[in-house]
Amino acid sequence: xxxxxxxxxxxxxxxxxxxxxxxxxxxxxxxxxxxxxxxxxxxxxxxxxxxxxxxxxxxxxxxxxxxxxxxxxxxxxxxxxxxxxxxxxxxxxxxxxxxxxxxxxxxxxxxxxxxxxxxxxxxxxxxxxxxxxxxxxxxxxxxxxxxxxxxxxxxxxxxxxxxxxxxxxxxxxxxxxxxxxxxxxxxxxxxxxxxxxxxxxxxxxxxxxxxxxxxxxxxxxxxxxxxxxxxxxxxxxxxxxxxxxxxxxxxxxxxxxxxxxxxxxxxxxxxxxxxxxxxxxxxxxxxxxxxxxxxxxxxxxxxxxxxxxxxxxxxxxxxxxxxxxxxxxxxxxxxxxxxx
Amino acid sequence: xxxxxxxxxxxxxxxxxxxxxxxxxxxxxxxxxxxxxxxxxxxxxxxxxxxxxxxxxxxxxxxxxxxxxxxxxxxxxxxxxxxxxxxxxxxxxxxxxxxxxxxxxxxxxxxxxxxxxxxxxxxxxxxxxxxxxxxxxxxxxxxxxxxxxxxxxxxxxxxxxxxxxxxxxxxxxxxxxxxxxxx
Numbered sequence: 001x002x003x004x005x006x007x008x009x010x011x012x013x014x015x016x017x018x019x020x021x022x023x024x025x026x027x028x029x030x031x032x033x034x035x036x037x038x039x040x041x042x043x044x045x046x047x048x049x050x051x052x053x054x055x056x057x058x059x060x061x062x063x064x065x066x067x068x069x070x071x072x073x074x075x076x077x078x079x080x081x082x083x084x085x086x087x088x089x090x091x092x093x094x095x096x097x098x099x100x101x102x103x104x105x106x107x108x109x110x111x112x113x114x115x116x117x118x119x120x121x122x123x124x125x126x127x128x129x130x131x132x133x134x135x136x137x138x139x140x141x142x143x144x145x146x147x148x149x150x151x152x153x154x155x156x157x158x159x160x161x162x163x164x165x166x167x168x169x170x171x172x173x174x175x176x177x178x179x180x181x182x183x184x185x186x187x188x189x190x191x192x193x194x195x196x197x198x199x200x201x202x203x204x205x206x207x208x209x210x211x212x213x214x215x216x217x218x219x220x221x222x223x224x225x226x227x228x229x230x231x232x233x234x235x236x237x238x239x240x241x242x243x244x245x246x247x248x249x250x251x252x253x254x255x256x257x258x259x260x261x262x263x264x265x266x267x268x269x270x271x272x273x274x275x276x277x278x279x280x281x282x283x284x285x286x287x288x289x290x291x292x293x294x295x296x297x298x299x300x301x302x303x304x305x306x307x308x309x310x311x312x313x314x315x316x317x318x319x320x321x322x323x324x325x326x327x328x329x330x331x332x333x334x335x336x337x338x339x340x
Numbered sequence: 341x342x343x344x345x346x347x348x349x350x351x352x353x354x355x356x357x358x359x360x361x362x363x364x365x366x367x368x369x370x371x372x373x374x375x376x377x378x379x380x381x382x383x384x385x386x387x388x389x390x391x392x393x394x395x396x397x398x399x400x401x402x403x404x405x406x407x408x409x410x411x412x413x414x415x416x417x418x419x420x421x422x423x424x425x426x427x428x429x430x431x432x433x434x435x436x437x438x439x440x441x442x443x444x445x446x447x448x449x450x451x452x453x454x455x456x457x458x459x460x461x462x463x464x465x466x467x468x469x470x471x472x473x474x475x476x477x478x479x480x481x482x483x484x485x486x487x488x489x490x491x492x493x494x495x496x497x498x499x500x501x502x503x504x505x506x507x508x509x510x511x512x513x514x515x516x517x518x519x520x521x522x523x
Contacts, residue, residue, distance in 0.1 A: 219448070222445065223445055223446070223448070223449070226445050227437075227445075227446065229437060229438070229439075265410070267406065
């Protein structure tokens with residue numbers, strides 16, 4: 001898909017939806033943000049994978065290239081869904097409240113967390129990503145560095161600053177590994193049947209490596225914060241141990257990492273398209289939950305309504321993305337998978 | 341020394357040198373097809389398809405290297421976790437930083453490291469044992485050019501068999517030369 005061939009209708013629909021969600025506030029704005037991030041991770045990860053392949057070469061990149069190029073081409077839709085949320089920043093970000101009502105710790109961060117600078121940064125990140133996604137082979141080495149830097153600060157802005165007391169260095173790397181793992185899973189889910197067995201095994205091995213990287217980043221954040229047990233930081237995990245979020249912590253970890261990891265341990269399962277598809281579907285479902293788990297807890301202590309909304313909106317996004325797409329094969333209609 | 345022994349009963353087999361991996365692969369396939377099974381291939385880098393062409397199978401049934409590594413790793417990780425749990429909860433319980441005695445997240449790095457270390461050691465040792473290594477003497481080292489097997493030489497060594505028939509077959513496969521290997 002060429003970005004210019006994307007019907008403007010879809011961009012307009014997502015933009016309007018984002019505007020409504022942002023202005024409505026409540027749990028609708030964070031729900032929209034989570035659904036947009038769950039889908040937006042895929043083109044972001046795909047762009048990075050395409051740049052890596054441009055640097056390293058290898059048959060795996062040719063086998064998955066079509067899937068990742070198609071993903072990179074939906075990056076404008078991610079931008080369309082995200083940018084209108086800038087109109088609803090007051091509903092999302094506690095640090096937009098008057099400075100005198102904020103705790104001292106957050107007040108110290110206002111030189112970075114203020115509305116004009118935030119908008120400027122967001123526009124810069126999307127400008128960079130849109131530019132990279134249009135031709136991922138343009139400058140792969142510098143592109144990858146910029147991609148990671150942009151993703152790190154994007155995650156600080158749009159995810160971490162939802163709870164402005166919290167700070168974690170490794171957050172951006174964790175999100176980078178997550179987006180890449182999700183993009184690998186997507187290519188395997190839709191393309192495993194059609195790939196040559198050798199290339200498919202290479203992709204599965206790379207995917208395993210990225211998943212292990214994610215586990216390392218996520219666990220190092222957890223062990224450092226859990227050990228220090230400082231009030232500003234530990235609250236982040238305490239929020240996520242309440243209500244349904246506790247179950248989501250375990251289930252999303254199991255679906256996103258543990259199940260695919262167990263499948264990929266076996267050489268025989270790694271060679272089977274069927275098993276890779278199952279592992280990829282589990283990983284994408286876990287990815288959606290994981291993004292919800294990162295974004296939603298500060299807005300909803302129990303989590304029931306947020307999770308329902310997340311499932312609904314993720315499905316809606318999938319419908320918008322796949323509207324009008326022809327049925328090529330049974331595997332080509334994966335719009336419903338990530339929240340199943 | 342080996343030549344003196346060779347005078348008595350010194351014939352080990354033949355060694356043939358090929359110019360590239362493709363030729364080596366084709367020769368290995370043809371020699372096996374001719375019915376001769378006792379052959380070894382030596383190449384400077386892993387050749388895709390060579391193991392299959394040689395009819396290699398790891399053997400050992402359920403005890404493949406991968407399974408042994410997984411099993412040993414899992415058992416070692418389990419022991420490492422239990423040891424930490426036992427020392428922290430039963431043997432010498434001390435409350436540190438207000439944490440519960442069974443602070444399992446803090447046990448995981450050690451569990452992981454011990455598990456990985458043991459599974460790597462198990463894999464390496466099993467590999468050596470299955471390859472019958474270390475092996476201090478082998479007749480291929482009597483071939484003067486054999487050092488090229490780690491630079492640019494592709495060799496096929498054959499043990500025993502009908503020397504003249506095999507030599508003709510190897511030459512027919514495009515060997516640069518075929519030489520006798522002595523013990």
